[in-house]
Each structure stands twice: as C-alpha cells, then as structure tokens.
Amino acid sequence: MTQLETMGAAAKQAARVLMNAGAKKNEALFAIAKALRENAQTIIDANAVDIENGKAAGLTDSLLDRLKLDENRILGMADGVTQVAAMPDPIGKVLEGRTLPNGLQIEKITVPMGVIGIIYEARPNVTSDAAALCLKAGSAVILRGGKEAINSNKAIAELMRDAVEAAGLPRDCIGLVTDTSRQSATELMQLSDYLDVLIPRGGAGLIKSVVENAKVPVIETGVGNCHVYVDESADLQMAANIIFNAKTSRPSVCNAIETVLVHEAIAEKALPLMKAELDKKNVEIRGCEKTRAILGDCVVPATENDYAIEFLDYILAVKVVKDIDEALDHIAKYSTGHSESIITSDYNAANKFTAGVDSAAVYVNASTRFTDGGEFGLGAEIGISTQKLHARGPMGLNELTSMKFIIRGCGQIR
C-alpha cells in the first residue's frame, strides 16, 4: 500500500465511527479550538520556517502575506472552529418521507459523505477551517495543502489529530498528506477506493488538473469569470458604483468581476461615469472598438482572450453590446458559471436576465462580491461550487452531506 492508500484506509475506518458520533463531534471541535489557542506559539514557529523558505524561493509579498500566521490569525482560526461547533448538526435530518400503500414506511435522511479529500493552495488557515467543517458534517477528511505551507499545516494537523483523539474519536478523522509533490496530488485525485468526494480549492490550473486526472467524484470550485451587464434602463451611477465595488474591493477573489457589458444606447453616458470610479484605483480597461471610440486611447484594445480569462487584478474587459440578447450570448460563451449581475430598472429585462443566465448566482442591481457563504447566511463555507451536480454556489455544512433512504417494513415482499 502507498502512503495515501494507507491514509485512505485509515480515514475510511474513522469515517465509520464518525458516521454516528453525535455530540462527540462538537467535543472534538472544542478540543481543536482549545489546542490551537494554547499552542499558537508552536504553530507560529513552524510557520516561520515556511515564511523563511518562501522568501528564499522568491514568493511575492502578497503570497507571503497569505502564508503568514500570527497570534491574531491563529485565534481567528480557533474562533472559526468554535463557530462551526455552534452550528446545527447537518446529519440525521429527515428530508422527506411517506408511508406506501403496502405499509412500508420510507424516509430520506441526511448522512455523512464518508471520506472527503480537499486539495488547496497557500493559506494554512484552510487546514483548520476545512477540517472543522468536514468533522461537523460527520466525514473524515484527507487534507493536501500546498508545499509552501507544509510546516504550518503539519503543526496544525498534528494538534488537531491529538485533540480529536483526546475527545474520544479516531485521530484519523483528520489526515494530512505530507508529500507535496504533484504526483501525490494526482494520486489523491484517483483514490477511488477510499474517497467519496474531492473538493479542490484553488486557481484555474488546479481545477483543470483535477478535471483531467480525477477518478473520484469532484466538486469544482472557485473559478469566476464574472460579468456585470449595464442595461439600457440602468441607473448609471448605481452601475458605476457596483462595477467599482465588484472590480476593486478585492480583485484577487473569484466573485470579483472581469468583464462589463454595456448597452450601446447608454454607453456614451455610462462608460465615462464608470471610468471615473475605476480611475480611483487605476484600473486598466481593455475595451472593444466602441469602448475605445468613447473613452479614447487610454483603453487597451481587448482581445478574444481578455474576455475568456480571470485577470484577478486591477484590469477590466469592457464590451459595448447591441442589446440584452447579445449580453446573454456573450455570458453564455465566456462565463465560468459563477456570478453575473444586471443593472437595470426594467422589470422585463431583470426577469430575462435571471432566467437566461445559467450561473450559480444571478444578481439584479447588486455587486457579485456577495457570492459567499457568510454573506448568504449559510455560515462558514468550504468553497463556491461552479458545477451543477450536488451543490452550486456557496457550499456550507449542508452541501457536505449525502442522504440515504431508510425503509421500515413488517415482512413486505415484491
């Protein structure tokens, strides 16, 4: 057996205990939160090694900042775990039920997934966030973080495993893959005898690799080529404010917008208003010919590729469209199905947009930046699904569960 197969088998055993662990799950979560708080220095020391290695490897300042853990951030991680403990148990809910004419009593209830794999990148806080959500949802988890954070992740995982064991649950409820080679990631994607679902959290490259290689069920997350369409009837200052917020409040995240589509009838008024806002943060605009005719040569000519990619930066693609139908066609062609918004005061246009856009979150007159488990009131999230199977949009505890049918009879045969 490989290291991963051994981990998989251990996780599967642990999952059988977790399946019916009831209140012990919360005891383990409280123990984890306590361990994180009381051993913050151990984590900080391990993290210092990662930071040093990261500097030597030439990581950018923004990556180093994501990697960095200080006491405040660790207390934040502990609070996150405590908040998960406070949420209602998602397991054992009766979703539906009926008595059949032959007397069989049938009910469909929520049950744990079993073993969940999570592949993620630099930020070490995901290690405790993801483990807490999976544990609360009754599943064992196999974590595979990025190599940049391996020392931090090891320290956090060992503290969590000790805490889980002290609370009377198998320590293999939480496993960390310590081999951070590309090969180990691929092996995890193919661990079909042990993994019930794999959730990759990261950029387009990771998601693509998972789609190419995975042999286990996957929930794709987080790639967001998001759009705002400014309709003919829009309140143009509202449009400019929403575009500014959706582009610049945090350009590196998946719910930030990458392209604005503007109805040609109001483009001459809308574009300068929008540009005045975007100039405050020096956003580079890449536009179509009509956009350049209105805003001038400061606009870089947009290529086909500019409409297809996530900039995740202070760059925005802009296109003037003939009408809402052209906007819907453009979105159908280029969107990754994450979040899109129409700015309009026309009832029919709003309906046409919400019905015609096939994305996880479709907005009218609001910023796409709200696509988030916390903002939606779902509590902590494990990621934002951009696929249509099982979960779509922000995934909280409920989306980490499966279901089964229980049928009670008194000798019925068919």
Place this chain on the structure above:
Amino acid sequence: MTQLETMGAAAKQAARVLMNAGAKKNEALFAIAKALRENAQTIIDANAVDIENGKAAGLTDSLLDRLKLDENRILGMADGVTQVAAMPDPIGKVLEGRTLPNGLQIEKITVPMGVIGIIYEARPNVTSDAAALCLKAGSAVILRGGKEAINSNKAIAELMRDAVEAAGLPRDCIGLVTDTSRQSATELMQLSDYLDVLIPRGGAGLIKSVVENAKVPVIETGVGNCHVYVDESADLQMAANIIFNAKTSRPSVCNAIETVLVHEAIAEKALPLMKAELDKKNVEIRGCEKTRAILGDCVVPATENDYAIEFLDYILAVKVVKDIDEALDHIAKYSTGHSESIITSDYNAANKFTAGVDSAAVYVNASTRFTDGGEFGLGAEIGISTQKLHARGPMGLNELTSMKFIIRGCGQIR
C-alpha cells in the same frame, strides 16, 4: 470538430432554449408519444434488423428478449412518455429563500442541468424513457445506446427529434450517437466542454470504464451487491420469504440480493427454512464452513470472490456471523452501497443496522427489491445512484435538476 463535439455544441444551444421552454416541453412529449404510437411499424421494422443481427452474432435468448420490440412494448414506451408529461414540472421550484439584513432578497431555485449524457446497454426502450425524463427536466440529452440496438435506437431517436421540432423546440434537444464503437463511448465520457453530467446505465464493466475514463461529472448507477442479514431475533419464516423474494423474483436486476448473513445463534434453524424456499427455484448456495456444516455438501464452499461480486443469477452466497457487528463489518467491506436489509424483531438491532449501514437504501423486515423509483413513489426513474454526490438511490425528475441562486437588490455593494 468531431461528430461528438458537433453534437455537443448543438445540444448546448438547444439546452439554452429548453432552459425556459415551459409548457412547450409537454407539447413535445405528447408529440413524441403520438409519433411512437403512429409509427410503431417503422420501429418494429428497424428492430427486426437488430434482432437478425443479434441472432447472427449469437446473442443469448434473454438478451434477444430484452432487445425485441413489438407493438405492445412500443405502446408501453409511448405510455411512459405520456406519464412523464403528466408529472409536475421540476424546474423553477423555490427551494429556499430569505431577505438579508442589507435588503438583498435571495432565493434558490431549481434549474435544468443543461446537457445530460446517457450511456446504456441493450434495451431500446431506454431511448425514449431517458429522453422523456431529460426533456421534462429541461435538459438536452445525448444518448449513446448499445450497438445491438442501434437500428431500433436510430428509428426511435429520429421520430423523437421530428416530434420535438414539430412542437417548436430545437430537434437537437435529443441527440443519438450513431457511432457505437468503444472509442465513441470514451469520447462522450470526456466531452467536458459540453456535458454537464453523464449517467451510465449498465453493468459493472461499463461503470468501471466510466470511473476510469470520465472527465465530466458522473452519477454512478446500478451496481448492487446487496445483503440480507438475519438477526438473532428474526421471525425465521419471514426471513426465508424475504430472502426467497429478494433473490429469485428477478435475479438479473441490481436490487436482487447476492449474500445472506445469518446470526450463529439461529443459523441451525434459519438456514434449512431458507434453503427449503430457495430449492423451489434451484438456487445454488455458496457458503462458509459453518453453513456447510448445517446444510451439508450440497453447499458449494464460498470463496472470497463470491462475497465480492454480483451473481445476477440463481446463486446466493451465505455466511454465518457471530453477531450484528460482524454483519456490519462484512457489509462495510463488500457492499456496493445499493440496498441492504435486516430481518429482526429487536428494536435496538434495527436501529443499529439502519444507522450503521452506509447504503442508498437500508431496510428493516422488507425485501431489497423495493429499491425502485416507481415503488418509492418517485415516478419514472432514470437509474439508481450508488454514489453519494448529488443523488443516492432511485433518481427521478428532481434528481435530474440543478439549482441556482437569484439575488435581487437595489444597488447593494460589499
């Protein structure tokens, strides 16, 4: 573009129309039912070619019977389509919703999957059954049946495409892959630019190939290594009746049982009662040493493999176990997660079994043969999911849908 990519692109376009097709979906379904009824002879003629080819290729009588279409079976297919039309529309249901403190009104509604791929084997009635369910659920479908039924499938698909077009929807709402090579199946499994989900319907070999090759989201169906556990407290005649029904009423289907586990305290009484029933259909028993000690040499010694596979035949594996824990361990090791049943009169044993067995359907004192969309009251089914993501157990119209969030605001930014 390959033939399949062209089909995929056409299906994706058709799916955009279907997404909001409303009542036109039922018009198309009624038109399909009418076309099947009125052109039964065309289908029978095409089917005759398949039957002739099948005989020449040496298909077994039971396979030829599954392949065969006569007027009654075609009327049955048409009735099936009409029944799907009569079901409530699964699209546009509000699943949940709330108003956030910032005034955003958020709701989660059911939407179509988009493009659904179905890979299936010999029976040509699946062609109309699956197409009708997908159409009603607002999704375009790409069908890929077995080569044995290709002439029947072509005739049925062309009639359906004409009918859909006559009802005012794109004919590419339904597509049939006419290349029945293994290569075309693999290409369909990897058509990730166009397929939102792939549902394989068939035996263990097909499912394995899909798990190995698929690059699109998959719902696994239909492999059932199902168990009955006879508890110490069981009504032994009830146990014998249920075992006889679950094994012999239709041995070739996925919800038939393959293994019986018997508590050692009642094995001496239970096994002869069970055998007396099974002998009526000459069921071969493959048993452990203890089973053989009780039932004698007529029992074939069971190998490890006998507990692992689906016989799909008049063969049953039997094992005497020490207690319910050993039964649960055996099921955790060998079950494919389809259907398992405990026969017991002990309240605690019933609870322990329903909580401890991680399968799509867990029964107390009833035959596993009830795991079926029609029997469960879900209406027509597209298959029985044995995975934990998205759908588990019998899948009806609701399981063929996805969801999205619609968020209505008045200028909110984050």
